[in-house]
Amino acid sequence: MKYIYHLLLSLFITSLTAPSLLHAKNQLYQNPSPYLVMHGNDSVNRMKWGEAAIEKARKQKKMIFVSIGYYACHWCHVMHRESYSNPAIAKILNDNFISIKIDRELNPVLDKRLINFVQATTGTAGWPLNVFLTPEAYPLVGTTYIPPQQFSIALTRLSKQWLDNPKQLQKDAKEMNSKLSTSILATDSVGSKKHIAENSSAFIEQAMKQANTLQGGFSHVRQFPSTSQLLTLLRLNKKTKDKTVDEFIQLTLDNMQNKGLHDEIAGGFYRYTTDPDWHTPHFEKMLYTNALLPLLYQQAAEQYNNDSYHQTAVETMKFLLADMQGTDGAFIASLSAVDDKDVEGGYYLWKQDELKKILSNDELKLANLAWGLDHPPTLAAGNLPTTLNSLQSLSKILKNKEVDIQTKLNTLKIKLNKHRKKTRIIPKDDKLLAGWNGLTLAAFAKMVEFDKSLKTSGDKLSQFLLSLWDGTRLKRSKASTASGNLNDYAAVAWGLVQWGKATNNPQILNTSKEIISAAWQKFYSNKGWKESEKSLLPQPLIRQHIEDSPIPSSESLLIEATQISGDKRWQPQLKQLLAKSTDDIESSPFSYAYLIGVSLTP
Secondary structure (H helix, E strand, C coil): CHHHHHHHHHCCCCCCCCCCCCCCCCCCCCCCCHHHHHCCCCCCCEECCCHHHHHHHHHHCCEEEEEEECCCCHHHHHHHHHHHCCHHHHHHHHHHEEEEEEECCCCHHHHHHHHHHHHHHHCCCCCCEEEEECCCCCEEEEECCCCHHHHHHHHHHHHHHHHHCHHHHHHHHHHHHHHHHHHHHHHCCECCCCCHHHHHHHHHHHHHHHCCCCCCCCCCCCECCCHHHHHHHHHHHHHHCCHHHHHHHHHHHHHHHHCCCECCCCCCECCEECCCCCCCEECCEEHHHHHHHHHHHHHHHHHHCCHHHHHHHHHHHHHHHHHHECCCCCECCEECCECCCCCECCCCCECHHHHHHHCCHHHHHHHHHHHCCCCCCCECCEECCCCCCCHHHHHHHHCCCHHHHHHHHHHHHHHHHHHHHHHCCCCEECCCEHHHHHHHHHHHHHHCCCCCCHHHHHHHHHHHHHHCECCCCEECECCCCCECCHHHHHHHHHHHHHHHHHHCCHHHHHHHHHHHHHHHHHHEECCEECCCCCCCCCCCCCECCCCCCCCCCHHHHHHHHHHHHCCHHHHHHHHHHHCCCEHHHHHCHHHHHHHHHHCCCC
8 A cells, every 4th residue: 555655745745836827617617506616717627526427537547536625614715726726737637637526515425434534544634625536436545735836746646656557556545445444334333232321421521531621612722612512511411410510511601602703793603713712713604503502502591590691592593694594594504714805804803993983982992891902913804802801890990880881882793793794795605505404493493482583584494494305305405406415304304393393383393204204214224324325435334323523413313303203103213223332432422422412312
């Protein structure tokens, strides 16, 4: 396998190729995905992922180059601008490879498989994800973002090595695929044959070992919301009432809502922060993040009798309706990390000179005291409003009642939000994804109890999801003819069954049961779970259990949807699944948090 190691090294060697621009339409030009349309003018001759592309690679005996990204991804835009619009790089790709561009949000199962491959072979993975496959679709070598100079040399060397010795590279790719599959399946084998719920204590122990007890969250590098883990800690600690766990959960929730992860002006949450102190966000806003966090904050509000958590949940729902509602009552996929001027965070950051033109002296004083906007900016485009002084502290400083200050802050937020909407542009990915909208409907089901005005929007969203179901098949998105994967079925069923219960709607409940049944039939067997009905990669993986991603695992969503539905037909499958722990769950319960949580339900 020495050839593969040489290929990995070649991806990090520099060159002096200079980028330039060329515009020529390809197969992606009229795609419903904004991310793919962005590549429609690439100099690269793109093809869609499918049997036709693989067959073409086999006939022409060329490697397949799969590049995966998504619209809100900053570095995906950078590599698009630097490399894929470069005619010199495009020529190398067009002459030597069958090039495919994929929106990871439309093909998450393939993305997950290739992410795992790159993580295993290089030690790191992310987006843009660039993977070279043999004509038989075995992954050969992959990397994330690299500058155009390095990319150009890597392509040249890789194409030469393929011409010199394709059989050896094909052999190496097959061997590597076999080893990775064997490694994954080994950890997926049945462990000590205990019920999954018996991993609860081990989950809490592992979560608290990983916990950042100074700042909250589970990282000392960058911070993600980790919704599945926090929801499960809440669920488990409701019974055990461990004070240390409760304090950690509340520290995390406080910092998430008061620091840089949260948009102080319009509400809503960014995907993650680039530091462990929750200060600097990576500015993309994802639908799934803002669908799941109201569920977390409202659950915490009820458990801790904390009104600020409830207000955060309510505010996030208002943000969804104001900024992420698309057509047909559904919600769009994301808001970009960069503004229309290609400035990361530019839509959300403020400078004093601009604020002085917008606000009165009293308003500017309050903004600076509340959010620290007069400090030297840590980012080039300005300061991000985050809580500097609490309402109680502001009351003492300004010698005014808290209720009056809160009213002024609310007015200030509205004023700044109107100004930025009027003067700035944030690019949007307007795809209407089935699974993510299913998660969003679950948030409506949770919050409609506290705000009856949400029912109209929830009803519209439920009708959108119902329109994707034809009685036997669920579509992945409104604009796509592709069938949904396991996550789509599970998340849509999860949202519909909760909305049906919340609104006492028997039609929606019955349809949710149909989708639940279809999911069990299509994706589960005695061998385990498959995450899509069909895979074009060799040796598709069948898993006993599926780990969480930023979203609770599709397995756990389907299990919980089945439990909520009360449909007894699937009780044997539920009993069989939950009684079967695996080595991976027992060694890494943190990664299976939501599954452990739902396993506690009788």
